[in-house]
Amino acid sequence: MKKDKSRRSLLKNISLASFAALAATGCNMKELEEFFQRNFRTLSDKEKDDIINNLEQKYKEKYDKEFQVSAQAAMDQVEFAYALDLSRCVGCRKCVYACVGENNQSRSPQIHWIQVLQMEKEKGIDFAHSDVHYNPEKVPEKGHFYLPVACQQCQNPQCTTVCPVKATWQEPDGIVVVDYNWCIGCRYCMAACPYGARHFNWGEPEIPAEELNTDMHYLGNRPRMKGVVEKCTFCIQRVRKGKYPSCVEVCPVGARKFGNLLDPESEIRYILENKRVLVLKEELNTQPRFYYFFGV
Amino acid sequence: MNFIRFINGSIKLILQGSKAYYAWLFFLVALALWGGFGYIDQLQDGLITTNMRDSVSWAFYIGNFTFLVGIAAAAIMLVIPAYIYDWKPIKEIVIFGELLAVCAVIMCIAFIVVDIGNPMRFWHMLPLVGTMNFPYSMLSWDFFFLLAYLIINLTVVTHLLYSIFHKKEYNKKVVQVIVLISIPMAVGIHTVTAFLYNALPARPFWNSALLAPRFLASAFCSGPAILLILFQILRKITKFEIKDKAIWTIAELMVYAMFIYLFFTIAELFKEFYSGTEHILYWKYLLFGIGDSKEIVPYSWSSIIMGFIAFVLFLIPKTRKNFVTLNIGAVLIYASVYVEKGIALIIPGFTPDVLGQIYVYTPSITEIRTAAMIFSLGFLLFTFLVKIAIAIVFENYNISDIIKKEKSVKSEMSTI
Numbered sequence: 118m119k120k121d122k123s124r125r126s127l128l129k130n131i132s133l134a135s136f137a138a139l140a141a142t143g144c145n146m147k148e149l150e151e152f153f154q155r156n157f158r159t160l161s162d163k164e165k166d167d168i169i170n171n172l173e174q175k176y177k178e179k180y181d182k183e184f185q186v187s188a189q190a191a192m193d194q195v196e197f198a199y200a201l202d203l204s205r206c207v208g209c210r211k212c213v214y215a216c217v218g219e220n221n222q223s224r225s226p227q228i229h230w231i232q233v234l235q236m237e238k239e240k241g242i243d244f245a246h247s248d249v250h251y252n253p254e255k256v257p258e259k260g261h262f263y264l265p266v267a268c269q270q271c272q273n274p275q276c277t278t279v280c281p282v283k284a285t286w287q288e289p290d291g292i293v294v295v296d297y298n299w300c301i302g303c304r305y306c307m308a309a310c311p312y313g314a315r316h317f318n319w320g321e322p323e324i325p326a327e328e329l330n331t332d333m334h335y336l337g338n339r340p341r342m343k344g345v346v347e348k349c350t351f352c353i354q355r356v357r358k359g360k361y362p363s364c365v366e367v368c369p370v371g372a373r374k375f376g377n378l379l380d381p382e383s384e385i386r387y388i389l390e391n392k393r394v395l396v397l398k399e400e401l402n403t404q405p406r407f408y409y410f411f412g413v
Numbered sequence: 414m415n416f417i418r419f420i421n422g423s424i425k426l427i428l429q430g431s432k433a434y435y436a437w438l439f440f441l442v443a444l445a446l447w448g449g450f451g452y453i454d455q456l457q458d459g460l461i462t463t464n465m466r467d468s469v470s471w472a473f474y475i476g477n478f479t480f481l482v483g484i485a486a487a488a489i490m491l492v493i494p495a496y497i498y499d500w501k502p503i504k505e506i507v508i509f510g511e512l513l514a515v516c517a518v519i520m521c522i523a524f525i526v527v528d529i530g531n532p533m534r535f536w537h538m539l540p541l542v543g544t545m546n547f548p549y550s551m552l553s554w555d556f557f558f559l560l561a562y563l564i565i566n567l568t569v570v571t572h573l574l575y576s577i578f579h580k581k582e583y584n585k586k587v588v589q590v591i592v593l594i595s596i597p598m599a600v601g602i603h604t605v606t607a608f609l610y611n612a613l614p615a616r617p618f619w620n621s622a623l624l625a626p627r628f629l630a631s632a633f634c635s636g637p638a639i640l641l642i643l644f645q646i647l648r649k650i651t652k653f654e655i656k657d658k659a660i661w662t663i664a665e666l667m668v669y670a671m672f673i674y675l676f677f678t679i680a681e682l683f684k685e686f687y688s689g690t691e692h693i694l695y696w697k698y699l700l701f702g703i704g705d706s707k708e709i710v711p712y713s714w715s716s717i718i719m720g721f722i723a724f725v726l727f728l729i730p731k732t733r734k735n736f737v738t739l740n741i742g743a744v745l746i747y748a749s750v751y752v753e754k755g756i757a758l759i760i761p762g763f764t765p766d767v768l769g770q771i772y773v774y775t776p777s778i779t780e781i782r783t784a785a786m787i788f789s790l791g792f793l794l795f796t797f798l799v800k801i802a803i804a805i806v807f808e809n810y811n812i813s814d815i816i817k818k819e820k821s822v823k824s825e826m827s828t829i
Contacts, residue, residue: 156544158544159544232768244769245769246769247768247770249768249770275613278546278549279550279551279552279612280546281545281546281550281553282538282543282544282546283544299534299544300531301535301537302460302530302531303525303528303529303552304471304530305550307467307471308470308615308763309613312767312768313467313468313766313767313768313770315467316467317530319460319461319463320460321458343530344459344530344531345530401615
């Protein structure tokens with residue numbers, strides 16, 4: 118017993134000493150606390166609240182604005198799904214920029230969670246002959262159709278399996294999220310994702326303070342840091358409050374549909390019942406919750 | 414006290430040497446400094462200083478990592494023929510092989526550290542303090558295999574050198590058992606590294622069962638190439654006795670490995686090109702380029718040509734047994750596998766990307782400088798370790814001599 122005690126006090130002294138050493142190097146306590154912050158999923162509610170309060174304060178100091186950061190959990194009996202009408206989409210990219218604004222994506226270096234692919238009508242859905250950098254005067258272009266791709270919120274996601282630190286996971290409502298404070302930036306998930314849905318902060322993300330969306334979710338659109346991965350969350354900060362994702366709202370042709378798979382009255386269930394749908398790369402068995410269909 | 418003596422003595426040892434030795438050190442230090450200042454840019458501005466982007470999200474760093482895993486693995490696998498053919502200096506071969514393996518694994522870990530976006534969060538990967546995704550993520554498997562391999566090899570080689578240094582008998586049984594464990598471990602680290610890429614259905618270029626076998630075969634080409642040259646240097650400057658025959662046997666084994674590698678690759682190419690599915694694009698990009706994007710083609714063909722010349726040089730008995738052509742072959746095969754693992758393995762996995770887009774990647778100057786820093790520091794470490802090992806094994810550098818010298822110095826001092 119005695120021996121054990123002395124060992125414990127030794128450990129305590131060592132940790133105190135290292136703490137003091139770290140403090141002496143000029144790290145402030147907040148940074149230190151952030152450094153030792155644990156994986157979001159292992160935190161208690163109290164710890165989550167503290168972290169979020171600190172975060173709101175930090176953002177206020179940095180951007181001189183009031184922020185609401187939510188950690189709202191998934192609702193019971195909700196499983197989100199998305200449907201996109203390929204016969205309506207005109208390739209205007211309004212969704213791309215609405216998403217950038219809503220979700221505080223870095224303007225420089227530029228990050229887009231939605232990629233719109235221009236495809237040749239004669240070839241059908243053929244990635245190898247598609248073009249993401251199309252830039253005509255007017256869309257749609259003759260002989261082409263458009264296929265927007267973002268995270269497919271797979272039921273069998275390969276990106277979360279490969280993460281070596283469990284920094285990304287699927288929530289009970291089907292949304293695949295990233296803990297930006299836990300991601301080590303190894304980019305294994307980006308290699309594993311068959312849809313190019315994950316994006317990396319190669320440099321320090323830049324967003325003009327006046328363009329920041331102050332309505333945030335901890336696992337969603339709060340500003341990210343250099344060296345972490347981010348992705349579409351179906352606008353987690355909106356959909357968990359009962360709103361549509363902003364890409365659905367902005368679409369000028371009504372090509373984007375969204376709803377709760379578990380609600381028999383939802384629009385998404387109507388589409389699954391009355392339209393024939395397809396998913397991308399079904400042979401990989403990722404089982405997306407993002408359906409494409411031809412409405413007309 | 415003895416440990417301090419050992420450290421002091423070793424520092425003196427590594428600082429002494431011929432002019433060629435100093436030139437070599439100067440070269441490595443200069444390269445490390447040049448590289449280091451490049452790496453500082455990356456630390457400040459992030460990975461944006463590399464040419465990696467979302468389309469090609471892994472590239473030169475991870476390729477170097479893969480190459481070095483091969484070196485680490487092959488260094489130990491060379492112990493097998495040493496046993497089978499009963500080459501006399503087996504203990505020495507084990508020592509130098511393990512030193513190479515230790516340095517290679519350290520360099521591997523360094524390449525992972527420079528590749529990840531948040532190196533300070535490395536601890537998230539550890540069990541207990543972090544949340545390691547074991548057994549699901551191949552990356553956590555790989556990390557653990559490498560760590561275990563490092564510890565095993567470090568233990569054996571330190572024990573051997575420590576015993577010789579103290580003029581004690583080393584524990585033969587334990588060493589033999591650990592060496593026997595480390596051989597399958599060597600196969601294991603390279604297989605797990607191959608599985609890292611292999612298990613991604615999103616990347617058809619890697620999603621072939623032949624990937625791991627090809628990894629092993631190519632490692633058995635590049636790893637022994639270093640040792641082949643090292644053994645010749647050792648033979649010249651120390652009492653290390655390795656017969657010509659043993660060196661030729663290593664070369665012969667390398668030919669088999671090259672042949673197997675060639676066969677596997679041809680089998681892969683046949684399947685891809687004859688069936689001609691859309692997956693052929695990645696090989697096309699590697700070998701011929703797609704459209705105007707041909708930037709990677711010189712890399713792949715230089716690797717193929719160097720590998721092929723080495724194969725011919727090693728295949729023909731006359732050139733295999735001539736030390737000039739043998740060494741040219743060894744350098745060529747090393748360079749060939751380096752380009753193959755560094756560029757030709759990783760880049761076509763990402764080009765075209767999963768949405769069919771082509772982003773042309775070639776390493777940026779920051780990436781080259783960072784890699785140069787790791788390689789030169791790694792070689793520096795290897796040079797120092799080999800220097801100390803040579804002194805212990807061949808030059809009778811041991812503890813009792815050091816103590817004796819100290820005593821004589823003391824008595825001289827007192828007589829003065």
